[in-house]
Amino acid sequence: MCDIGDIVLPGDKIDNFVQSKGKVLLGPGLQRDGEEVIAVRPGIFKYREPNIYWIESHQKRYVPSKDEDVIGVVTNAKGELFKVDIGSSEQASLSYLNFEGATKRNRPDVKNGDLVYAKLSIADKHAECELTCVDRDGKSKGKGCLPDGGFMFQVPLHLAHKLRHPDCPLLKYIGKETAMEVIAAMNGRVWIKSRSARETIAIANAISAAEFLNYDKMKDFVDNFMNELYLGSS
Amino acid sequence: MAAWELLKDQNFRLDGRKPTELRRIETRLGVFPNADGSAYLEQGNTKVLATVYGPHEVKGGRGRSNPDKAVINCQFSKSAFSSSERKTHMKFGRNSSETNQHLVQALNAAVMSHLYARCQIDVYVEIVQSDGSDFCACLNASTLALIDAGIALKDIVTCCSATIVDEKSVVDVNYVEESSGSAVLIVGLLPKDEQIAYMQMKGRLHADHLEKLLDCAVEGCRNINNILKERIGEHLKTHSSHFTLTRPATPGRAERSRPAIA
Amino acid sequence: MKETPLSNCERNFILKAIENKERLDGRQSYDYRRIKLEFGIDRGCCTVELGETIVMAKVSCEVGQPKQTRPTEGFLYINVEFSPMAEAHFEPGKQTEQANEMARVLERCLRDSRAVDLESLCIMAGAKVWKLRVDIKILNYDGNTIDASALCSIAALSHFRRPDITVSGEEVTIHSVDEKDPIPLSIHHLPLCVTIAFFHQGTYCLTDPISREEKVMDGKMIIGMNKHREICTLQMTGNMLLNKEQVLRCTNIATVKIVELNDVLQNALSADEEARSSGKPYGTYVADFRKVTVKAAESPTHSMSEIEEEARSMQLDSDRMEESEEEVVENVVKNSWLLRIKESKANEAQKVKDTICSEIDEFLTTQREMSDLQQQSIVNNSSKNNGAKGQDQDAKTDTKRKRNQNRPKKKPDTQSTAKGESLDSATSQTKKSKGKRKGK
Numbered sequence: 001m002c003d004i005g006d007i008v009l010p011g012d013k014i015d016n017f018v019q020s021k022g023k024v025l026l027g028p029g030l031q032r033d034g035e036e037v038i039a040v041r042p043g044i045f046k047y048r049e050p051n052i053y054w055i056e057s058h059q060k061r062y063v064p065s066k067d068e069d070v071i072g073v074v075t076n077a078k079g080e081l082f083k084v085d086i087g088s089s090e091q092a093s094l095s096y097l098n099f100e101g102a103t104k105r106n107r108p109d110v111k112n113g114d115l116v117y118a119k120l121s122i123a124d125k126h127a128e129c130e131l132t133c134v135d136r137d138g139k140s141k142g143k144g145c146l147p148d149g150g151f152m153f154q155v156p157l158h159l160a161h162k163l164r165h166p167d168c169p170l171l172k173y174i175g176k177e178t179a180m181e182v183i184a185a186m187n188g189r190v191w192i193k194s195r196s197a198r199e200t201i202a203i204a205n206a207i208s209a210a211e212f213l214n215y216d217k218m219k220d221f222v223d224n225f226m227n228e229l230y231l232g233s234s
Numbered sequence: 235m236a237a238w239e240l241l242k243d244q245n246f247r248l249d250g251r252k253p254t255e256l257r258r259i260e261t262r263l264g265v266f267p268n269a270d271g272s273a274y275l276e277q278g279n280t281k282v283l284a285t286v287y288g289p290h291e292v293k294g295g296r297g298r299s300n301p302d303k304a305v306i307n308c309q310f311s312k313s314a315f316s317s318s319e320r321k322t323h324m325k326f327g328r329n330s331s332e333t334n335q336h337l338v339q340a341l342n343a344a345v346m347s348h349l350y351a352r353c354q355i356d357v358y359v360e361i362v363q364s365d366g367s368d369f370c371a372c373l374n375a376s377t378l379a380l381i382d383a384g385i386a387l388k389d390i391v392t393c394c395s396a397t398i399v400d401e402k403s404v405v406d407v408n409y410v411e412e413s414s415g416s417a418v419l420i421v422g423l424l425p426k427d428e429q430i431a432y433m434q435m436k437g438r439l440h441a442d443h444l445e446k447l448l449d450c451a452v453e454g455c456r457n458i459n460n461i462l463k464e465r466i467g468e469h470l471k472t473h474s475s476h477f478t479l480t481r482p483a484t485p486g487r488a489e490r491s492r493p494a495i496a
Numbered sequence: 497m498k499e500t501p502l503s504n505c506e507r508n509f510i511l512k513a514i515e516n517k518e519r520l521d522g523r524q525s526y527d528y529r530r531i532k533l534e535f536g537i538d539r540g541c542c543t544v545e546l547g548e549t550i551v552m553a554k555v556s557c558e559v560g561q562p563k564q565t566r567p568t569e570g571f572l573y574i575n576v577e578f579s580p581m582a583e584a585h586f587e588p589g590k591q592t593e594q595a596n597e598m599a600r601v602l603e604r605c606l607r608d609s610r611a612v613d614l615e616s617l618c619i620m621a622g623a624k625v626w627k628l629r630v631d632i633k634i635l636n637y638d639g640n641t642i643d644a645s646a647l648c649s650i651a652a653l654s655h656f657r658r659p660d661i662t663v664s665g666e667e668v669t670i671h672s673v674d675e676k677d678p679i680p681l682s683i684h685h686l687p688l689c690v691t692i693a694f695f696h697q698g699t700y701c702l703t704d705p706i707s708r709e710e711k712v713m714d715g716k717m718i719i720g721m722n723k724h725r726e727i728c729t730l731q732m733t734g735n736m737l738l739n740k741e742q743v744l745r746c747t748n749i750a751t752v753k754i755v756e757l758n759d760v761l762q763n764a765l766s767a768d769e770e771a772r773s774s775g776k777p778y779g780t781y782v783a784d785f786r787k788v789t790v791k792a793a794e795s796p797t798h799s800m801s802e803i804e805e806e807a808r809s810m811q812l813d814s815d816r817m818e819e820s821e822e823e824v825v826e827n828v829v830k831n832s833w834l835l836r837i838k839e840s841k842a843n844e845a846q847k848v849k850d851t852i853c854s855e856i857d858e859f860l861t862t863q864r865e866m867s868d869l870q871q872q873s874i875v876n877n878s879s880k881n882n883g884a885k886g887q888d889q890d891a892k893t894d895t896k897r898k899r900n901q902n903r904p905k906k907k908p909d910t911q912s913t914a915k916g917e918s919l920d921s922a923t924s925q926t927k928k929s930k931g932k933r934k935g936k
Contacts, residue, residue: 073500075501085501087500111504113501113502113507114503114505115505149505149509150505151505151509152503152505196516197509197513197518198513198516198518201513201519201520201522202522204520205521205522328596328600329600331592331596332596335596335597339735342735343735343737415610419730424737427739428739428740429737429738430732430737430738430740430743432732433730433731433732434729434730434731434732435727435729435730435731436604436608436729437608437728438609438727439726439727440725440726440727441725441727441747442725444727444743444747445740448740448744452740
């Protein structure tokens with residue numbers, strides 16, 4: 001039937017699972033239909049050890065899911081709960097206490113229109129999504145308000161996943177050539193900060209252009225791109 | 235059309251004006267007792283009434299209010315009896331909505347809206363008699379009404395139209411000149427710094443003539459500005475002597491006991 | 497749904513980039529995005545893609561009564577609709593303000609400037625006239641819909657054919673397409689619009705703003721102009737203040753851009769005519785403004801000489817989805833910035849090629865002359881004798897000398913070898929051209 005790496009269409013039955021500890025974890029794109037498992041999205045059937053299966057499909061609109069890191073735009077920074085737009089169907093809320101070092105007296109400096117990098121602590125279909133910029137120990141670990149001077153743009157979700165994948169060398173190669181800070185969030189938003197506006201725009205365009213590149217072609221792509229950048233910069 | 239008739243040999247226009255001469259401007263402030271500010275303006279035979287209500291609460295809920303600035307809302311209306319043939323104009327038609335937007339744009343340039351955050355200022359304009367340069371008269375009347383309402387303004391927005399007839403630019407076009415088909419330029423100016431807040435051109439004009447036409451319209455705006463300033467000064471002088479703690483409305487207005495519209 | 501708010505970070509970045517004369521897609525300040533004009537099978541239907549903004553226009557006509565005040569004029573009515581397909585936050589009926597503004601600008605540009613001859617639409621004075629209607633639909637919104645719509649509507653009007661009619665006394669017969677060929681509209685001139693967006697209180701200006709640039713701009717100036725430098729409409733929108741110099745600078749910029757846009761329009765119309773005459777249903781034309789083409793007047797705040805010196809701009813295409821991965825990678829490579837390297841190398845190679853080509857052309861012309869002279873001399877020799885011979889012998893020896901110079905080397909000689917690189921291309925050129933000659 002369907003092997004790992006095959007293209008599946010909605011409605012296709014999947015039945016060759018490797019069971020580990022008797023459990024099989026079905027990721028996005030796979031649903032149980034009674035006794036069977038069917039694919040509900042078109043895409044490539046993927047597997048990760050020990051027992052995780054999912055379908056890699058093309059999607060632009062983000063659907064919130066627990067424990068995912070997202071970049072949001074603050075739309076209402078008044079009161080106890082900040083309203084943050086994360087690109088999903090509803091705006092998420094972020095309590096002002098969920099920042100590192102924030103207390104009732106020490107409010108974080110957040111204005112309307114600021115960008116925050118946060119984690120979805122609650123993403124239930126029955127409740128409003130909630131974000132948090134700190135983990136259980138109260139440490140931010142890079143989350144929080146993003147500094148000025150960067151640029152944010154939207155990419156399709158699969159590209160954001162690719163960028164976050166440890167095997168993807170794109171950001172690593174770009175990072176070797178030019179100094180930059182990059183955050184690729186699960187809701188398809190990528191934030192970049194580099195030395196100059198020109199470099200930032202160039203990196204942003206390079207990332208968008210690398211949407212369908214294979215890992216092995218990335219090295220040449222980045223080399224050419226960087227040569228061009230330094231050739232072109234005056 | 236009959237453009238050649240518009241400018242005769244001795245350089246006089248059809249209505250006897252010289253090319254750079256404005257029409258007679260007659261103004262009256264404070265014509266309506268209910269409104270926060272009101273004005274009546276005549277530019278030749280074009281007669282316009284403007285009223286201002288505000289700053290007041292934003293209608294349509296908090297969602298429409300702007301936390302930093304005032305929302306200016308304009309409503310333009312042309313009476314059915316204003317033109318030579320009776321014609322009902324749709325209040326919510328395309329032309330009216332465009333004029334509304336343009337009035338808002340021009341007034342936004344002058345009103346210090348950051349002083350009236352989360353408020354709404356309504357400006358209602360009615361054309362009672364139309365004889366060309368309708369928009370200019372509307373904008374001038376709105377400015378006067380805003381001044382009468384005491385709303386803080388950066389500068390007085392004046393508006394003037396100009397057209398080119400026989401390679402000469404003429405200012406303050408009337409209806410005949412407007413409908414002759416030549417290009418008409420309307421400029422809304424903040425005279426202090428000579429900054430253009432609003433500009434619109436209709437008709438066809440060669441790019442080389444633009445500068446000339448623009449100069450003419452700006453000069454017209456400057457002259458209108460001087461006239462309006464004079465009139466406002468006179469109005470304040472006559473009414474300041476009646477300023478008491480209570481509303482001085484009646485004594486001042488009783489002086490001009492003629493009906494508001496001549 | 498609600499519009500995604502623009503974050504402060506994006507706003508500040510875009511403004512800062514504009515200060516450094518950088519745009520988000522790598523264009524120069526006065527460059528237009530890639531324009532694609534496609535006509536439909538029906539006459540009068542046109543789609544324009546300006547970057548990612550897609551606009552469609554359709555012209556239709558019907559017979560009706562004229563206005564009483566103007567009994568010999570037809571009607572031209574323009575209607576603009578923002579489809580909810582265009583943007584996530586567009587709702588049907590909600591964008592009326594913007595749509596109205598656009599429709600009024602286009603009406604002023606097309607109708608009030610007498611671009612379309614309304615008197616030619618008269619069938620029977622006072623009784624029957626043609627009513628033209630241009631329906632414009634915005635299918636995808638990425639900024640600068642006015643320029644795209646103006647181009648689209650004038651292209652559709654030029655493309656449109658109205659049914660032919662015969663008037664006999666009081667009766668009017670409208671012939672269908674099968675009976676008589678439909679006739680084109682009488683269009684005096686082709687007005688097009690240029691939108692110039694202002695930033696930083698009017699200090700910087702850009703043409704063809706994209707949606708994000710429009711969100712951070714102070715305001716914009718819309719100039720409708722035709723290629724004869726006649727301004728058809730001028731409009732300032734937004735909360736900004738300009739002085740006279742800025743206005744005149746805008747008209748200068750517009751003059752240059754209008755010429756480019758006009759070329760696009762003309763090329764598209766002729767491409768469509770060609771396609772139709774060769775049997776295809778409709779034609780398409782794509783214009784890519786890769787080089788900086790603006791030689792606008794000097795402006796105090798924006799130094800055009802810098803822009804002219806740089807002379808490069810790129811466009812990122814986003815329709816990669818359909819192609820296979822390899823093609824996609826190639827396209828990605830093409831469409832990314834690194835094409836500049838190839839281009840710069842290609843430019844050098846092109847220059848070399850050009851010089852070689854010109855030399856080859858000279859060779860060819862001399863060869864042609866030689867062959868003509870040869871033929872003449874042959875003819876003369878055969879028909880006449882000594883008298884002519886003397887003359888021709890000189891010619892012959894001349895030609896022989898030249899031929900001896902050229903003959904043994906099928907490849908062009910030392911001059912081209914010195915240039916090395918494009919040798920193969922040069923030889924292929926000569927072979928090609930020789931082939932052509934033989935064909936003749």
